[in-house]
Amino acid sequence: MPYEITTRVVILGAGPAGLTLGNLLHARQVPCVVVDKFEREELVSRTRAGLLEYRTVETVRRMGLADRLLKEGHRHTGCEFRFTGQRSYTDFSELYDGRSHHVYPQQEVVADLLDGLVAAGGDVRLGVAAERLEQTDDGVTVHLADGSVVHAEFAAGADGQHGVARASTPPGATTEYEMVHEFQWLTLIAAAAPSAEWTIYAQHERGFAGHLLRSDTFTRFHLQVPVGDTVEDWPDERIWDELRARLAHPGWTLHEGPVTSKNMLDMRSRVAEPMQYGRVFLLGDAAHIISPSGGKGLNLAVADAVELDRVLAEHDAGTATLGAYSTRRVPDVWKAQEFSHALLHMMHTYPDEAPSAAFRQRLQQSRLWQLANSPAYARNFAASYIGPSPVGG
Ligand SMILES: Cc1cc2nc3c(=O)[nH]c(=O)nc-3n(C[C@H](O)[C@H](O)[C@H](O)COP(=O)(O)OP(=O)(O)OC[C@H]3O[C@@H](n4cnc5c(N)ncnc54)[C@H](O)[C@@H]3O)c2cc1C
Incomplete structure (x- = not known):
């Protein structure tokens, strides 16, 4: 049944970025709606990432949604490198302040974030794609494939690299830096x-x-x-x-x-700068694609959501401009790109x-x-x- 609603933040995409933002905003009682083209079964069956950085685990834990992650996930403290008949184990945790990763599949992260948001009374609308995103000086409007319409003050484009948010970027509003890898x-x-x-x-x-x-x-x-x-x-x-x-x-x-x-x-990497145009913010794969070496994509997506929630709170308090979101995120995104690139070239055969x-x-x-x-x-x-x-x- 098509609907027309008004909210404060419309979140396109119920992946790691969109669901993290949805949970954080909902916990602060900021009205928001999450829309995704997939139903729950599809969302929680897409096998992709699995390496969660310390900060990602902390984010989920602080949202009170890490019970399963901490119980069923595996703590991961090092990596082994094999080359020219040699074998070396690097204990990342020992080398770096005792911190560790967790190995826990992305589809389980999505399930925990989605179920947590729904259980908390969050507004999540699944199974209908966003088709069009319009922006005026006063707000944004998202048109869905079934004729539904969502009006909002801001849009969080967390709908991946092929989503509507990235595709709606006005010419010249952002610059995309891209590299296609030779592997x-x-x-x-x-x-x-x-x-x-x-x-x-x-x-x-x-x-x-x-x-x-x-x-x-x-x-x-x-x-x-x-x-x-x-x-x-x-x-x-x-x-x-x-x-x-x-x-x-x-x-x-x-x-x-x-x-x-x-x-x-x-194997391609891309970064959009700035990660925002007007009232539309780009998060996760909508803003940047990173080669999978090093396992950074999901972690950057969650970090984007954490920062956007923080900037919106600071904006409401009058202590930050909306532009702070991109200014703060871009250096971290490039740092991850640089690491991923270095790891790619450390392990591949030319x-x-x-x-x-x-x-x-x-x-x-x-x-x-x-x-x-x-x-x-x-x-x-x-x-x-x-x-x-x-x-x-
Ligand atoms: C094989 C593979 C392995 C990977 N391994 C790792 C790893 O080990 N560690 C790591 O950190 N990253 C890894 N990644 C990358 C990681 O999966 C992505 O970076 C991550 O999913 C990005 O999250 P996101 O929320 O930005 O986007 P997505 O997870 O892509 O979510 C976007 C959501 O938007 C929805 N959507 C799209 N278009 C529309 C529309 N028009 N209307 C409504 N909804 C829409 C989609 O259905 C989807 O649910 C891997 C990726 C792949 C493919």
Whole structure:
């Protein structure tokens, strides 16, 4: 049944960014509505990220929604790097103030945030896409696919890279900085118990391979594949052959199981500056895409929401302008981009025909050697991997 409502903040997208903002605003009794094109079943079944920075866990904990995360998620304190027959374990937690990550699948984070908001009486409208976003001097209007209309003072565009908020940016209002990486990943989930209690990044002459924890029974793997390959080029037997070869280490066994999903990943990075136009704020993937190495996308999305809630509160109190949102977020976004880029180039194999491939490969070996042998280098790396402190300490 189409409706027409007026609220203070209309939030496009019930992903990590939109739901975090919805919970924070609702807790401060700021009227808001969250809309998403998907129904709950689809929202909570999309397997994507799983590495939660300390600040992300803290945000969810402070919202009172971390019971399941802390019970079922796994604390994650280090990573293993494999390269040229060597193996080195970097204990990020020991190197960086005892802080750790949690491994807890994104779809579970979304379920907890969504259920928490609904249980608290938040206004969440699922199953109908936003089609159009209009802005005037006084407010914003969102038109939904079923004819419904939402009027608001502000719009939070948390509807991902293909959503309406990004697409509605007036020409010249923001600048998008983009880089298409020279690598391609096949990413997959296997119904297999993890083969180690930590993430493994392997640099091998045949290409990068990653082993990432998701749960006691599922593991995510990444494989660097030639640019242009399709999923059809990678039957399961070929995947396991490559994972066995690239992750191999004497005495270590790879746990195998049925592949439950596999996708080719678009390796591109993008940042919009500023992350705002007028009364519309861009959050998460709508504002920036980051290569998946380092697991920063979800964490940036949640951090955007925390900052926007803070800026709206300060704006109401007369202590900040709306522009503070982008000014404060952009440096953190670029810091994550820089780290993700460095990690990408530390672990990948350059094709022989790539410019200066042999030289760059040796630079890469030096970075891996420094990580294993230089405490100062490793601590700096650990600080970026663990991520900044939560807003408010
Ligand atoms: C395979 C994979 C692995 C990843 N691994 C990691 C990791 O380990 N760590 C990490 O931090 N990040 C990771 N990421 C990135 C992370 O998943 C994203 O950065 C994160 O989902 C961004 O959250 P978001 O809320 O901005 O957007 P999304 O999660 O994309 O949510 C956007 C929401 O908007 C809705 N929407 C879109 N269009 C409309 C519309 N027109 N109307 C209404 N609703 C709409 C969508 O249905 C969706 O629910 C990974 C991504 C992929 C694909």
